[in-house]
Amino acid sequence: MSSLIEVETKIAVSNLPEIADCLRSLGxxxxxxxxxxxxxxxxxxxxxxxxxxxxxxxxxESGTEITYKxxxxxxxxxxxxxxITLSVESAExxxxxxxxxxxxxxxxxxxxxxxxxxxxxxxxxxxxxxxGTYIEIEVLTDTDIAAADKKIDAVKKxxxxxxxxxxxxxxxxxxxxx
Numbered sequence: 001m002s003s004l005i006e007v008e009t010k011i012a013v014s015n016l017p018e019i020a021d022c023l024r025s026l027g028x029x030x031x032x033x034x035x036x037x038x039x040x041x042x043x044x045x046x047x048x049x050x051x052x053x054x055x056x057x058x059x060x061e062s063g064t065e066i067t068y069k070x071x072x073x074x075x076x077x078x079x080x081x082x083x084i085t086l087s088v089e090s091a092e093x094x095x096x097x098x099x100x101x102x103x104x105x106x107x108x109x110x111x112x113x114x115x116x117x118x119x120x121x122x123x124x125x126x127x128x129x130x131x132g133t134y135i136e137i138e139v140l141t142d143t144d145i146a147a148a149d150k151k152i153d154a155v156k157k158x159x160x161x162x163x164x165x166x167x168x169x170x171x172x173x174x175x176x177x178x
Contacts, residue, residue, distance in 0.1 A: 006069070006083045007148035008138040009156065011163040016125045016133050020114065022159055028118035034060045038109040039095055040171050044102030054169065055103065059091040066094055072167065078152055079167050080145045109170045119155045128170050130177065135161060 013019065024030065039057045042048050048055065052071040058064065070082035088094045099105070110129040115122060124136040137155055139148035156162075166173070 004083055004140040004142065005080050005145060005148075006138060006140055007078050007080045007145055007152065008136055009078045009152050010134055010136045010166045011156075011161055012166065013133055013135050013161070013163065016114075016127070016135075019135060019159060019161070020116075020125060023116045023118060023123065026118060026158065028116040028123070031115040031117060031122075033112065033114040034062065036060050036111050036113055037091075038111075038171075039091065040106045040109070041095070041098050041103040042106045044104070048106075049175075054171065055098070057088075057091050057094050057098075064088050064091045064094065078149050078165065080148075083140075107171055107174060109174055111170070119158065120151045121155050123155070123159075126170075128174075131170060131173055134166070134170075135159075137161075 037059045039059075041055045041057070043053075043055070054067075054069040056067045056069070058067065065085050065087050067083060067085045072079045072081045095105070112127045114125045116125075117123070120139065122138045122140075124138070126134045126136060128134065137152045139151050141148045168176075
């Protein structure tokens with residue numbers, strides 16, 4: 001299990017192949033791609049949409065994990081939130097356990113993601129079913145949110161990424177379309 005603060009900027013982009021080429025030319029470490037299916041659950045004791053929390057079961061080819069995300073705080077042009085993640089054997093079993101205890105599925109988000117490491121950040125190039133294409137630049141930290149924000153800003157400049165930061169999750173974007 002891990003518990004860190006995730007500091008992240010998400011921006012809608014239309015040029016994922018050019019961004020990937022730029023990352024490779026800068027020497028970014030290619031972490032590979034994956035298909036991800038994120039099943040979000042809501043709590044029986046409170047509505048996570050109102051408390052700005054999230055509980056997610058993520059399935060990829062390489063494994064399954066459960067992640068709790070605490071309420072978001074804004075940090076400059078990024079968002080920051082506590083994140084607690086643990087690995088599990090089976091998404092089906094994890095979802096069955098959670099729904100048996102009163103949690104309920106609120107939505108599923110599917111995406112194709114390709115990740116890179118560069119400049120102290122993890123960069124995800126995402127194609128999200130029903131939403132479009134995005135870049136997420138993320139830093140995990142114990143406490144120093146300001147330093148994480150500076151790293152993100154520096155990488156955005158190097159990659160010539162412009163556009164408004166999207167402070168909401170893919171789940172929130174998807175639900176707002178319905």
